[in-house]
Amino acid sequence: MRLSQPTTLATFLLTSRFAAAAYTPVDTFTSTNFFSAFKFFTDPDPTNGQVTYLDLPTAATSTLIATAPQASNAIYLSLDSTTPSLPKRPSVRLNSLKTYNKGLFVLDLQHMPTGCGVWPAFWLLGTGATWPINGEIDIVEGVNNQRNNSMTLHTTAGCRIRSEGFTGHLDTADCDVNNATQGKNMGCGIRNPAAGSFGAGFNANGGGVVATEVTSQAISIWFWPRGAVPAELSPSSSSATTPDPSKWGTPVARFAGDCDIDAHFKDMQIVFDTTLCGDWAGQTWTKGECAAKAPTCEAYVKDHPEGLTEAYWLVNSVKVFEQGQGGKKVGRRERRRGL
Template sequence: MSLTYLPLFITLLRGASALPATSYSLIDTYDYTNWLSKFSVQSISDPTHGYVNYVTQAQAQSEGLLKTVGNQVYIGVDSTSHLDPNGVGRDSVRLQSNPSYNHALVIADIAHIPGSDCGAWPAFWMVGPNWPNEGEIDIVEGVNLNTYDQVTLHTSSGCVPSVGSGGMSGTSTGNADCGASGGYTGCGVVSGSATSYGTAFNANGGGVYATLWTSSGIEVWYFPENSVPGDIKSGTPNPAGWGQPIANYAGCNFDAHFQNMNIIFDITFCGDWAGSVWSSSSCASINPSCPAYVASEPQSFADQYWLVNSVKVYSVS
């Protein structure tokens, strides 16, 4: 080969790495130093009709449900009170970020996810106003005894995603159209990793969830603590080198369906998902009623808490 063409040949061999790289600039960090200045506690009725009482910030702090533990943030539930199953529900905390986003790389370093317990329904997610028209991305979510995370998109009708280039490791579930039947079911992807959620996640030492949201797609990765990419640890994330994601949504007009999204952490009980599948789960053999079980077994929820190292949000350009 002529030396004249050697630089071109090397460039072709390098392929994508020779193309201009997407850059990610840190725009927000949520951690123990600023958590309550960047999140608002939402003392609201549960939109998913759970057996839960979302308390105020003052009550959450006085009950020890929202606090810092060393350099980590603890978000938990009441695990001592016996309750009336026809009452308001178990005390818990729901947090929503004050900033909202349009396109982002969101990296959550989580030491502990609420455990895989009958009746529990915790989630780490993003949502826009005027649901479902401005979208929802469920990043970490599960119910009852699940140990496999489920990623789900909820939208208005007309978003029918395909699997993006490179594929995904998870398995599709739910509707093809993320907005079918009002968007309540959504289009989900169940992780293939047995340590991606709940008790198994915690026993494995925690880990990192990374969500990349652009005009062309939404991708979600899970990394156990012992295999978090070095570029994430160094604060110079490069999703191009992370391999296959759990979920890889493409082929939808994402800009029309996902806008102005806030970050949310919550823990609810029973309700539209955990409650609706209660009778078909092994939990029903303990108690035929989800609210009755949650009301009468406070000690079962001692591991219903988030312990968060940080959430970092990067702009995408």
């Protein structure tokens, strides 16, 4: 192309940059196709939780999963909250059949698991190598009666983030799971200062939307409570198929700095899981208000199923947008957090 004026060249370059950055839909997971797009993980919990993960037929028979419960269009994922005196409670963990390297991942959520002993997470997990060589991105995560969402990256050595470009609170800056100064497996973490970003407060407001953008430059996460979701992320919006993160303002978390994102995050599955106690909820039991309910987390979840009635997900949708080629099917070999 021939450009005669410098201003025309600048305009061309700017237009080209935004054209290249346009997002288009790759996958949409709703109640119509959700369970066919995910594999049920049935190995022992890598985080040592007090759960047994069920396969799809068993989970369905046990009514731990459903689509369109109570006339809604949501996906229902839960754990056992009725059987008394049960050391390990049936639960579900789902890993997407496809993997992704880059993209925009938008979760529309009505309700998340909450309660003492409960440890839910929605995350992206790198596959095909020993954890955490291909990385882990924890998007929605917390334990017990936590009120603020925790967002964390887990990597091998050589990934640190800067404390700028986001509205959240930086807890740890080194993403290396073997950083002994921070604590083993801590990774780099940013906490959402909004009390309604996790747990009971999130659910009381009817949930919200979380968007995660993964590029070669940064991993950014935005959160909007119900009632404040951008119009373009509404299912009825004409621009819902072409979301533009540049319009969303400063993200609540932005992981960028001395970190080669392309090298540390590859072939990632979308994961939902709910575990109990384990390496986080169990180890921090005595530090919060839940400690008054039982001497240990394990004792509480074993003998108090009535305390777990809010430990369920109601997922409206998960949408994936990419700038280039879509995700690929994951192979038979899967990696698990903590192994």
